[in-house]
Amino acid sequence: MEIKFRAKRVDFEKLHPVQHWAYGYYFIAPLTAENCNDVPVKDGHFFLSDGKIRHCIATEHGVVYEVLPETVGQFTGDIDLNKVEIYKDDIVRYGNEEGIVTAKVVWKTNEDEGLDIAGFYYEPIGIEEYPEDCDDAIFEVIGNTFDNPELLMKKNDN
Numbered sequence: 001m002e003i004k005f006r007a008k009r010v011d012f013e014k015l016h017p018v019q020h021w022a023y024g025y026y027f028i029a030p031l032t033a034e035n036c037n038d039v040p041v042k043d044g045h046f047f048l049s050d051g052k053i054r055h056c057i058a059t060e061h062g063v064v065y066e067v068l069p070e071t072v073g074q075f076t077g078d079i080d081l082n083k084v085e086i087y088k089d090d091i092v093r094y095g096n097e098e099g100i101v102t103a104k105v106v107w108k109t110n111e112d113e114g115l116d117i118a119g120f121y122y123e124p125i126g127i128e129e130y131p132e133d134c135d136d137a138i139f140e141v142i143g144n145t146f147d148n149p150e151l152l153m154k155k156n157d158n
Contacts (some may be wrong), residue, residue, distance in 0.1 A: 005074070094139045103122040
């Protein structure tokens with residue numbers, strides 16, 4: 001699985017909605033011993049070396065964008081029915097003969113709710129647990145928690 005991230009650019013209000021999000025490698029600048037695993041970095045080595053802490057995404061084309069840290073989400077490795085990558089904090093819809101379920105993509109650790117395995121989970125919105133037989137469901141991304149908070153209030157149809 002490719003490890004990559006998505007985050008909303010700090011300048012998103014000036015851009016077309018298609019350009020609001022940056023996708024790629026997530027890092028914190030300036031690169032210091034604290035945020036790059038104690039690997040020494042020479043002063044001025046990085047273009048964001050003014051000392052201000054910035055959260056950044058570097059795209060596969062080498063373009064770096066400053067992003068809002070609260071919007072950083074990792075790619076889950078899953079693709080929806082429209083071939084859209086699914087990220088943490090996405091809101092997805094899926095269903096079977098028992099009904100349609102809306103869920104938020106979350107990261108949970110082993111300490112959360114006594115889980116055996118840390119990872120990404122689809123947390124149903126408005127119901128306590130998944131309907132039966134949804135383990136092999138096909139998901140569709142319908143939004144995310146930052147651009148579509150109203151979807152978090154949606155009642156599920158089962």
